[in-house]
Amino acid sequence: MPIEPLPSCRFGAGPLTIEDVVALADRRAQAVLDDAPGFRARIQRGADFLDRLLREDGVVYGVTTGYGDSCTTVIPPSLVAELPHHLYTYHGCGLGRFLDAQETRAVLAARLASLSQGMSGTSVALLEGLAALLQHDVLPRIPAEGSVGASGDLTPLSYVAAVLCGEREVLFEGSVQSAAEVLPRIGLQPLRLRPKEGLALMNGTAVMTGLACLAWHRADYLCRLATRLTAFNVLASDGNAHHFDETLFAAKPHPGQARIAARLRADLHSDRPPRNEQRLQDRYSLRCAPHVIGVLEDTLPFLRQLIETELNSANDNPLIDPDEERVLHGGHFYGGHIALAMDTLKNTVANLADLLDRQLALLVDARYSHGLPANLSAATGPRAAINHGLKALQISVSAWTAEALKNTLPASVFSRSTECHNQDKVSMGTIAARDCLRVIELAEQVVAGMLIAARQAVALRQRVGLQAQLQGELAAMHDDLGQRIALIEEDRALDGELRQLLQDIRSRQWELYRDA
Template identity: 60%
Template sequence: MAEHDLKDAEVGADAVVIGGRRLTIEDVVAVARHGAPVRLSDAPEWRERIARGAEFLRRHLAAGATVYGVNTGYGDACVVDVPMALVEALPLQLTRYHGCGMGEHLDDVSALAVIAARLNSLAYGLSGVRPVLLERLADLINHRVLPRIPAEGSVGASGDLTPLSYVAAALAGERDVRFRGALCEARDAWRALDREPLVLAPKEGLALMNGTAVMTGLACLAFTRAAQLARLAARLTALATVALDGRAAHFDALIFEAKPHAGQGDAAGWIRADLAGRPDTSGHRLQDRYSIRCAPHVIGVLCDALTWMRRDIENELNSANDNPLIDPDGERVLHGGNFYGGHIAFAMDGLKTAVANLADLMDRQLALLVDDKFNNGLPRNLTGASAARAPVNHGFKAVQISSSAWTAEALKHTMPASVFSRSTEAHNQDKVSMGTIAARDCLRVLQLTEQVAAAHALATVQAARLRLRGNAVTVIPAPLHDFMAEVATSSPFVDEDRALEQELRAMTERIAAGDFIANRHGDKS
């Protein structure tokens, strides 16, 4: 992703507006993947409500009220009273002792998605934070001051405390950030922007950290990549049907009207459109094998699941999910558990299973293509070598072995994370969601499945070219012809064996970026 460092005046009409409106998954992806800036709403009623919540909390504390995490200790230490002389110091203490994350750091795209999710939640108006805190979160996005967030250390309730401490610390000028293409201390990035690090007000450290922004931001990215894969798997099924000299009749609309799962019908419709103009007869089998014939039934499960997953991800994205909540209208402090990430955990556990099934489907199709016992006359392992050189060429043999390995690993990761709740923090957090682990698992399954799709794409295009070479009158409909040409820009025909690693890596990156499929409703324009 290109580096961005926008001047405030450059945040214009293309910005994603935060505050007083419902964000979509696509809004988060626009910010995280496509460089869209954010802008806080100009609506006076929204801005006044944000300020009113912070002011009520200030008055409530001045009147001697006890508010969890503001003038008490955290978690099990909620029974510990914090003297007023130490209340101002408490938010920074929270960020510091949670600075114990481990594992790989989130990449820039993921970090942006996390910040966007946290900003939108706090902008709901029930967190008691000042407008300046929202402005500084917007600065993190617009000036690409990106906290180095370790991926590991959250149990998903009381929210994503440890990873989000790195966002809070960055606002306060502590720890490392990525800024203008390099690592630097957060305070130095703020100095370069002619700003002082933010002094966190009471509850602002807790408001930043006690929520589901990491799992939710990652879930937005996972959702988009899964939707892209569903469409790509359908296209590869269509091309594999051509390459195997299979039957287009398996995707007749009446079959899918007779079993009316909407996503299954969508998948069949995509395959049918890609095969339009191809004869419905085949000289080889009355019925193609299941990985071809039942592909819409496999892809359709993911398509249908995405409908309820969108609902749950966007509800979480557009929620106040910290604790306590500060009601600026009724002037109440509400202690609850909105930081629990169960809906995201369940969605991500389900999504990784549906996506891994795509990996398995594509791997089975690839296995048919390379095996001359099942590929209806194509060369063994799809080698494009001449007859004289065929004995020493092995085409896509190793690619299929690697694809099988990636598929097996993807399937291994489908064990649900949400059922592995652990009692933590002196049995205060005694039931937790594991939502962030589920989201990270899902992203790993997506990466592996995209690798399988890359292998499948290269092999299937090779197979279709070989089918044409053996039968020049083979009908390749226009969408598939265009797809083959696009793939060829990353990987030309394999005649003599060569190392395909770099071509597979390039294809995998393009698939993850959505280069071949724009969305589930149509092709890339």
């Protein structure tokens, strides 16, 4: 059967969303430049104005001058064409891990989105080159470390600029190859950068913004999973579902918090009257779950606004106004909004991990689990003595949680003065984004452990007598978990199941809550 073409994500036709970037990063969409004549004409006007200005001996930072504190150094006209190539060359000093394929595609999408605003003085050919890298999945090898987040993501983005010029390495068709060898195979000739195109590619926030789109998307799903897991854990501990009463939450009407409570009510079918023998108050990790998860739920729309505004901005320097023919020197490369978004997101996500870790601590402790066996062991009879249930899993969940919490120190407050005090206040947005993704990774590991615990705990509660009923989507998900995870009666290694569950989480195997 013929392969269905991917839907198009059109650059230059209007603002992009986080979901657009994630679809491109996952290869579920194809990058194309808008074919509207007005879009291409605007890009060309900026390039033509810059050419005319240079012919008239105009002075433009980073075009006829050196970079950073070298802005007073005049570049002889005969060397202007070489300057952008020197920019990406001397910034080839990144270290650390390489961004993975998904992260690299997100970075390329974010840079293309910025240049498509038509205020960077670039050629259409440069935009076509970036789009071609995405279309053919030619991924520059970008070291993750080396950016202070202003003057933009200079060092990591130098690897994108170099690849477009046929230098350095790419990941293509599953192997690391020379860019010089790969570009001709996709019909792309190495670029000779125009005077400002080195700055346009490098002096912006594309790395932190691309990573922020991925982080937001993953955090949104973790928010939903933490809610569903809380519902399982209330049932498993024979808890009081009436802590999530609608009238109660109307009295403190944070919208996201109320939405989490509504989701828990729906999962637990808690509209029936409470039983007389029901505990009045569960411990905070159950009773206050909407208040913890709700902070993230309420924060996500605000963080979306920050990330998508940055995504759809012209964020290099200087900017070229093609309509009024002005060169605008400023500081839009500064990533403070993304730094705030990522520092905030990692804090709220780490709190989810901590909440779930506390719930698991209650479930495995026979003193607090209201009739469940110690460590959620399903072993019975003589063999119960040598089986340990989820004892070690609880330790690992605690370790992952502790590491997530440790990484919540805000990166944005660690500004450094660099570049001979030209860059004397910087955002640290890229470090914040990398930290945030690490916290999310650890929180996903906590959730994977909690999925095993939920499957085990609810099954064991059913053994001793489940007072409430598993119904609707909650029942369907528990049945699904039963197919994925065998009940742990005899001790077994769980790492293989945890790794598979991590894949399931990251591919959003469960559709959770259709209310939003």
